[in-house]
Amino acid sequence: MPTQLLKKATVLLVDDDADVLTSMAMLLRTETKAVRTEKNPERLPALLRKERFDLVLLDMNYQSSVNTGNEGLYWLQQVRKLSPTSAVLLITAYADIDLAVRGLKDGASDFLVKPWRNNKLLASLEEALTRRQSADTPPRQAFQVDALPLLGESEAMQGLRYKIEKISPTDANVLILGENGTGKDVVARLIHAQSARSAEPFVAVDLGALTGSLFESELFGHVKGAFTDAQQDRIGRFEAAQGGTLFLDEIGNLPLGQQTKLLTALQNRHITRLGSHTPIAVDVRIVSATNAPLYQLVQTNQFRKDLIYRLNTIELTLPPLRERGNDIRLLAAHFLAHYAEKYGKPTPKLEGRALARLQDYGFPGNVRELQHTLERAVIMTESDTLRPEDLLFSPIETALSTGPETTRLAELEKGTIQKVVDKHHGNITKAAKELGITRMALYRRLGKYDL
Numbered sequence: 001m002p003t004q005l006l007k008k009a010t011v012l013l014v015d016d017d018a019d020v021l022t023s024m025a026m027l028l029r030t031e032t033k034a035v036r037t038e039k040n041p042e043r044l045p046a047l048l049r050k051e052r053f054d055l056v057l058l059d060m061n062y063q064s065s066v067n068t069g070n071e072g073l074y075w076l077q078q079v080r081k082l083s084p085t086s087a088v089l090l091i092t093a094y095a096d097i098d099l100a101v102r103g104l105k106d107g108a109s110d111f112l113v114k115p116w117r118n119n120k121l122l123a124s125l126e127e128a129l130t131r132r133q134s135a136d137t138p139p140r141q142a143f144q145v146d147a148l149p150l151l152g153e154s155e156a157m158q159g160l161r162y163k164i165e166k167i168s169p170t171d172a173n174v175l176i177l178g179e180n181g182t183g184k185d186v187v188a189r190l191i192h193a194q195s196a197r198s199a200e201p202f203v204a205v206d207l208g209a210l211t212g213s214l215f216e217s218e219l220f221g222h223v224k225g226a227f228t229d230a231q232q233d234r235i236g237r238f239e240a241a242q243g244g245t246l247f248l249d250e251i252g253n254l255p256l257g258q259q260t261k262l263l264t265a266l267q268n269r270h271i272t273r274l275g276s277h278t279p280i281a282v283d284v285r286i287v288s289a290t291n292a293p294l295y296q297l298v299q300t301n302q303f304r305k306d307l308i309y310r311l312n313t314i315e316l317t318l319p320p321l322r323e324r325g326n327d328i329r330l331l332a333a334h335f336l337a338h339y340a341e342k343y344g345k346p347t348p349k350l351e352g353r354a355l356a357r358l359q360d361y362g363f364p365g366n367v368r369e370l371q372h373t374l375e376r377a378v379i380m381t382e383s384d385t386l387r388p389e390d391l392l393f394s395p396i397e398t399a400l401s402t403g404p405e406t407t408r409l410a411e412l413e414k415g416t417i418q419k420v421v422d423k424h425h426g427n428i429t430k431a432a433k434e435l436g437i438t439r440m441a442l443y444r445r446l447g448k449y450d451l
Ligand SMILES: Nc1ncnc2c1ncn2[C@@H]1O[C@H](COP(=O)(O)OP(=O)(O)OP(=O)(O)O)[C@@H](O)[C@H]1O
Pocket: 001, 002, 119, 148, 149, 150, 151, 152, 178, 179, 180, 181, 182, 183, 184, 185, 186, 187, 291, 367, 368, 371
């Protein structure tokens, strides 16, 4: 995910769970301009009167409940009142999705369900910032995309770029397959940017994040009164993408019932808003993506074959980074120059052994992992040459790439801490500095995880 706005954003995290605050702050510290954490929501009014934040991440549930479950909504209202220009993202547990939906109606930009996936968290934050930035501009412009270049000179990538050039101008639906972090999002945007629809909206939906009742309302919209909280008509993503491209990400995560509803909309080329009987014709090009083994899911009856046939008029498979040969070197040079400029440092050179280390490593998190590894290295290095030991591979990426079930917060945190402490040969001061937490906080975690 490109995170141009996020890099410049100031962020406030509000949660009374210190572990959540630390983990999120650790992630966001390198992805944003500044992060501030607040454990006690009661301090919000004073804080917001003093400081301005581009983004506020607000937990919905607080232990010291003033208001039995609704305190998240109460604090949301306070933030909206005291800091109307901040985008607010709610953090919630699965059980509280209804509450979060109410939060959306009260002006929150989006919500995240715990446990979150880091790349999705970053994508949601970026999207919230994009929407906030374009709040004053005509809505259709809000969706226009910045396509990033798809770098790589390996045979596989050259072939892929050629295919993309060929297929982009057509209206054919495209299914993009590939592991996490291989560039599926980049490819989807590129296809749109090179198509005849490029002046029209590009609308991305993370289907993995839409639970049962949200799916229909998000995709097809609803009319006032369709369900208890539907206080006004709302268009869905299909209508928002009218004339343009609808990017259905994580399509492999869609339950069968929802696959049927999607298939019907694609076959009929019209949708019906929830609570209405009036069909609305939609003209959208569908680009979908997944890292799931879609054809295996068909064999085990978890994915509809007829839906695949609707989606895969053209199918593109992104090779994992470990199969792209010298592209690792080329991408590494690109990211080093990019982050050196960003952090105002001279571009470090890669020592031969360091390059070999990159080439030997499997990169389960693919290009995203390479990118994060080099960003960390640029931030940390005090020399003009990167050595193998400057390249710290992140257990977070490894865990993310192997699926959501391994992304439990505690495991990620434990793994990260272990790596960083090892890297600094047990020097707690240095490790705490790199992790962005105090020495005391690090000691507490070492005790907690028995490290
Ligand atoms: N070929 C490439 N050239 C330059 N940057 C790339 C390339 N491929 C991926 N990236 C960068 O790597 C990161 C991850 O890419 P992207 O989000 O497109 O992956 P993805 O396959 O959609 O991941 P996921 O499956 O986790 O959603 C992004 O920052 C993107 O800009």
